Amino acid sequence: MDKKKEHWEDVYEKKTDHQVSWYQDVPETSLRLINELQLSLESSIIDIGGGNSNFTIELQKIGYKNLSVLDISGLALMRTKKKMGDASKAVHWMESDVLDLIELNQYDVIHDRATFHFLTHEDDIKKYVDVVSDAMIKGGHLVISTFSLTGPEKCSNLQVSQYSSSTLSLLFKENFVLTRSFNEIHTSPYNTTQDFVFCVFTRL
Numbered sequence: 001m002d003k004k005k006e007h008w009e010d011v012y013e014k015k016t017d018h019q020v021s022w023y024q025d026v027p028e029t030s031l032r033l034i035n036e037l038q039l040s041l042e043s044s045i046i047d048i049g050g051g052n053s054n055f056t057i058e059l060q061k062i063g064y065k066n067l068s069v070l071d072i073s074g075l076a077l078m079r080t081k082k083k084m085g086d087a088s089k090a091v092h093w094m095e096s097d098v099l100d101l102i103e104l105n106q107y108d109v110i111h112d113r114a115t116f117h118f119l120t121h122e123d124d125i126k127k128y129v130d131v132v133s134d135a136m137i138k139g140g141h142l143v144i145s146t147f148s149l150t151g152p153e154k155c156s157n158l159q160v161s162q163y164s165s166s167t168l169s170l171l172f173k174e175n176f177v178l179t180r181s182f183n184e185i186h187t188s189p190y191n192t193t194q195d196f197v198f199c200v201f202t203r204l
């Protein structure tokens with residue numbers, strides 16, 4: 001098993017939802033941003049590094065029908081499927097490194113909260129930008145949130161990259177235009193805080 005995958009399987013084997021800093025009972029900001037996009041319920045939405053997030057569960061409750069979750073950890077996906085119960089059969093689950101995703105013009109929305117920032121090598125960051133650009137339908141939306149410049153330097157014992165809306169815009173500028181951004185403080189289940197930046201980009 002590769003080291004990255006081994007790390008994340010170990011996290012989800014040992015820790016419950018309330019023992020991981022990123023957990024949110026309801027991912028309200030992401031859901032608000034999706035709502036603001038005024039999408040059809042048929043829109044194709046993927047959560048990259050969805051992990052143990054309730055994002056897709058909440059989207060399904062709203063009525064979205066074309067949902068995918070990708071994560072490097074099979075245990076994380078299993079946990080989320082279990083929380084979803086029978087309804088999980090209607091979701092497309094992908095156990096994969098995001099950098100191995102090869103899809104063209106598939107998604108109206110790509111959502112990523114707290115996954116992209118684990119890429120710290122320039123080549124991997126470039127690859128992610130290419131993968132997301134290819135997988136997105138033109139006119140589609142990238143809803144991405146990472147640690148901000150005042151956010152943590154490490155998470156889950158791994159080094160992370162920190163961003164501002166300007167540095168994210170620079171990375172995605174070839175194929176995306178920034179339509180919305182703001183910073184937000186996340187409070188973990190055990191009451192520590194983490195500074196995030198949220199950006200919404202539209203695919204050109």
Ligand SMILES: C[S@@+](CC[C@H](N)C(=O)[O-])C[C@H]1O[C@@H](n2cnc3c(N)ncnc32)[C@H](O)[C@@H]1O
Pocket residue numbers: 004008022023024048049050051052053054070071072073076096097098099112113114115118155
């Ligand atoms: C900090 S958690 C965030 C989980 C979720 N997005 C949320 O907001 O609650 C990061 C997630 O990204 C996944 N992950 C990390 N690196 C990845 C990669 N290269 N490809 C796919 N998933 C990855 C991890 O397994 C983990 O579930």
